[in-house]
Amino acid sequence: MKGMVRIIGLALGVAVLLSMVGVSGVQAQQNERCFTETGFCISGRIREFWEQNGGLGVFGLPLAPQQQETLEGKPIQAQAFERTRLELHPENARPYDVLLGRLGVDRLTQQGRDWFTFPKTEAQTDCRFFAETGHNVCGAILAAWRASGLEFDGKKGKSEAESLALFGLPVSDAQTETIEGKDYSVQWFERARFEVHPENQPPYNLLLGRLGAEVRSGGTRFTLPGNTVFPEGIAYQPSTGSYFVSSNTDGTIFRGTLSQPAATVFLPPGGDGRTSATGLKVDSRGRLFVSGAATGQMFVYDATTGACWARWPTDCRRRSSTMWRLRVTAMLLHRLEQPGAVQGIGRCQRPVHTSELA
Numbered sequence: 001m002k003g004m005v006r007i008i009g010l011a012l013g014v015a016v017l018l019s020m021v022g023v024s025g026v027q028a029q030q031n032e033r034c035f036t037e038t039g040f041c042i043s044g045r046i047r048e049f050w051e052q053n054g055g056l057g058v059f060g061l062p063l064a065p066q067q068q069e070t071l072e073g074k075p076i077q078a079q080a081f082e083r084t085r086l087e088l089h090p091e092n093a094r095p096y097d098v099l100l101g102r103l104g105v106d107r108l109t110q111q112g113r114d115w116f117t118f119p120k121t122e123a124q125t126d127c128r129f130f131a132e133t134g135h136n137v138c139g140a141i142l143a144a145w146r147a148s149g150l151e152f153d154g155k156k157g158k159s160e161a162e163s164l165a166l167f168g169l170p171v172s173d174a175q176t177e178t179i180e181g182k183d184y185s186v187q188w189f190e191r192a193r194f195e196v197h198p199e200n201q202p203p204y205n206l207l208l209g210r211l212g213a214e215v216r217s218g219g220t221r222f223t224l225p226g227n228t229v230f231p232e233g234i235a236y237q238p239s240t241g242s243y244f245v246s247s248n249t250d251g252t253i254f255r256g257t258l259s260q261p262a263a264t265v266f267l268p269p270g271g272d273g274r275t276s277a278t279g280l281k282v283d284s285r286g287r288l289f290v291s292g293a294a295t296g297q298m299f300v301y302d303a304t305t306g307a308c309w310a311r312w313p314t315d316c317r318r319r320s321s322t323m324w325r326l327r328v329t330a331m332l333l334h335r336l337e338q339p340g341a342v343q344g345i346g347r348c349q350r351p352v353h354t355s356e357l358a
Helices: 002-031 044-052 055-059 103-110 139-147 160-167 211-217 322-337
Strands: 033-035 040-042 067-071 074-080 085-088 098-100 127-130 135-138 175-179 182-188 193-196 206-208 231-237 242-247 253-257 264-267 280-282 287-291 297-302 308-313
Touching: 040 044, 044 055, 044 085, 044 098, 103 211, 127 139, 135 139, 139 160, 139 193, 139 206, 175 253, 231 287, 242 280, 242 287
Parallel strands: 231 280
Antiparallel strands: 033 040, 067 074, 074 085, 085 098, 127 135, 175 182, 182 193, 193 206, 231 242, 242 253, 253 264, 280 287, 287 297, 297 308
C-alpha cells in the first residue's frame, strides 16, 4: 500500500512539473510578438523597448532572431532590425540596459566614406547647430528629429536628450544622394539616416533609411540592368556615395550607390557620339571623365546632372599607345584646371582638337 502511495505521489509530482513546463512554454509564446513579413519574433526586454520607443516606424521589422554577437570585442545579446540594431546591456540600469548600434557611422564606414571629411558649416538661423560635429539640422529633418526619442523621464513630449539617445549627433549636413536611382536630400546621424521623399504625402515624406538591412547585406554585390552589358571602368565619388560603371559594348554609363543593390542608367548609350566607354574618373569638382575607347574621344560630364561639358578627340584610332593616351589625358586635365577656364559647356557639339589643349 505504501509503495502504491509513493507511485501515486511520484506521478502527481511529475504531472505538476509537466504542467509547470507547459505554462512556462505558453507564457514564453505569449511574450513573443512575431512578424509574418520576415518570420522573426521579438520578446522580453527587446520587445518592451521596441514597443515603448517608436516600434515599426522607428526601428522597422526584425531581420533576425535575438542572438549573441561580438561587438567591440565583447559577446552581447543583440537583434537586428530594418533600421537599427538593439543591444542588451544588463550591466546598465534602465533605460540604458538597451542600447542602439551606431549604424549611421557603421554604414558610412562600410561604404568607405569618412564622415569626418564631410563639409562643416557655421550656425544657421532657424536650425539646431551641433558644435560637437560642426553640422546643422534644419527644417523638416529637425522637426522629425525632435519628434522622436527614447522615453527616459515619463514626461509628455521628447526632450533633446531623448532624441539624441535615439538618433545620435548629426555627422553630415543635409546633402543630395542617390537612393534606388533617384536623388534625395538626406542627412546622416550616428544612428540613423533621414531621407526627404517629396513624392510621398505627410508624414511619409520623411523616412528613416533601412540601415539595419543595408549593414547586414554589406553592399558587396551590385547588378547592372540589361543583358548585353560589358562592364569595364569604375569610379567612385565619396562626396555623394555614388559609383559609376562604363559599358565597353555600347558606351552606357551606369550610376548607383553602395546602399542599393542595383545601379541605373545614368548616360544612355550613343549619347554625344559615345558608343563605347572604358576608363572613368570623378574629380573633386564633380566632373566625370569618360574614356571613349574606340570612338577616339574623351568626354567630361557633370557627375550630378549628366550634362556634357566637353569632348576631346584623342587620335587614339591612329595612335593607340598608352603613353599617347596618358599625354592627352594630362593635357585635358591641365586645361580644365586653369583659373577661369571655361567648363566646356556646349562644347560637346564641337569636339576640341588636341592642339587646343597645349
